[in-house]
Amino acid sequence: xxxxxxHYTRYRYSQPVRLGPxxxxxxxxxxxxxxxxxxxxxxSPQPLGFNEHIDLENNRVIEVWFTQKTDHLDIDVSxxxxxxxxxxxxxILDPEAMVLPIAATRELICAQxxxxxxxxxxxxxLFAAELSSAARHDTLHFLDELNHRLFAExxxxxxxxxxxxxxxxxxxxxxxxxxxxxxxxxxxxxxxGIPARFASGYQRGDLESERRHLHAWPEVYLPxxxxxxxxxxxxxxxxxxxxxxxxxxxxxxxxxVHGAFQGAGATSTLDYGVEIDVNxx
Numbered sequence: 001x002x003x004x005x006x007h008y009t010r011y012r013y014s015q016p017v018r019l020g021p022x023x024x025x026x027x028x029x030x031x032x033x034x035x036x037x038x039x040x041x042x043x044s045p046q047p048l049g050f051n052e053h054i055d056l057e058n059n060r061v062i063e064v065w066f067t068q069k070t071d072h073l074d075i076d077v078s079x080x081x082x083x084x085x086x087x088x089x090x091x092i093l094d095p096e097a098m099v100l101p102i103a104a105t106r107e108l109i110c111a112q113x114x115x116x117x118x119x120x121x122x123x124x125x126l127f128a129a130e131l132s133s134a135a136r137h138d139t140l141h142f143l144d145e146l147n148h149r150l151f152a153e154x155x156x157x158x159x160x161x162x163x164x165x166x167x168x169x170x171x172x173x174x175x176x177x178x179x180x181x182x183x184x185x186x187x188x189x190x191x192x193g194i195p196a197r198f199a200s201g202y203q204r205g206d207l208e209s210e211r212r213h214l215h216a217w218p219e220v221y222l223p224x225x226x227x228x229x230x231x232x233x234x235x236x237x238x239x240x241x242x243x244x245x246x247x248x249x250x251x252x253x254x255x256x257v258h259g260a261f262q263g264a265g266a267t268s269t270l271d272y273g274v275e276i277d278v279n280x281x
Contacts, residue, residue, distance in 0.1 A: 001082070002281075003080065003243050003278055005077075005274070005275070006077070006078045008077070009075040009257060013072065013266050014265075014268070015071065015266050016069035016071050020261060023062075025256050027060035028081050029060070032226075033083065033085045033244070034243060036079065036080075038078075038080040041077050044074040048067050050063070051063040055253075057247065059246040059248065069263075083242070086239060086240060088236075088238055092225075097139055097224055097225075100132050100137045102195075114196055117187060117190055119167055119168065121166070124188060127188065128187075131149065139194065143189075143194075144237075146185060146189070147232050147235060152235065154176065155174060156175070156178070156233055163252070165180040165183070167186075167187040171184055177216075178233045182216045197218070197220075199216065199229060199247040200244075200251075200256075201245040201246070202214065203234075205276070212274040212276050214245075219247055229242060
């Protein structure tokens with residue numbers, strides 16, 4: 001699929017403020033699942049400096065800094081991205097990855113951040129263990145059932161702001177936004193020994209929808225397959241319907257804008273818009 005994406009972000013401040021360094025994550029990953037054809041970024045006010053780099057989790061980051069006070073920060077992004085994967089299961093698992101918990105491998109040290117529990121809780125442990133037992137500890141059956149349960153049995157809501165709920169809260173309440181379901185999925189996987197991380201970006205979705213948003217979903221690391229995405233908000237394994245911008249062990253490290261401002265008594269407001277066009281040829 002070919003995605004054409006436009007995304008604007010508007011911060012307005014109640015009085016002129018000094019912006020601290022801002023870390024921007026708006027550039028999609030360029031890997032075996034997708035390739036970036038075009039990418040344009042415009043920022044107002046004009047930054048004094050740019051530092052474009054790759055972070056420890058292989059995300060493209062642009063850090064910008066400013067000198068003058070400003071009453072606004074505008075970030076406009078446009079891009080064209082081609083998604084390449086036609087089959088979500090085009091892999092052969094290593095034998096060690098077929099049964100849960102996944103056995104220790106040469107990647108174990110690198111995988112440790114993706115195995116650390118988000119908020120250990122006995123109810124999440126039990127939920128994951130029951131799913132694993134029902135799947136006879138088969139890795140792919142467990143992932144499929146977890147994905148299906150979070151899609152079919154949980155109410156899906158939208159929240160403009162706020163950090164993800166704790167996995168236990170989402171499990172108990174049986175409802176959450178995409179980021180909440182993602183965090184629960186990730187924690188269940190980690191409880192069963194599957195390295196998992198939080199991914200953020202764009203998805204095909206309903207192209208007729210008047211309001212589009214950033215989306216979140218989990219990715220799991222499977223020896224023999226690499227990182228693979230699942231989307232419990234839509235109940236699907238991910239092939240070519242999603243464009244990944246950032247992925248990290250912790251959700252806060254995928255935020256598109258991370259930074260602060262200084263100004264006594266100043267407050268801020270946020271407005272944004274996302275447009276997505278898809279050519280499936």
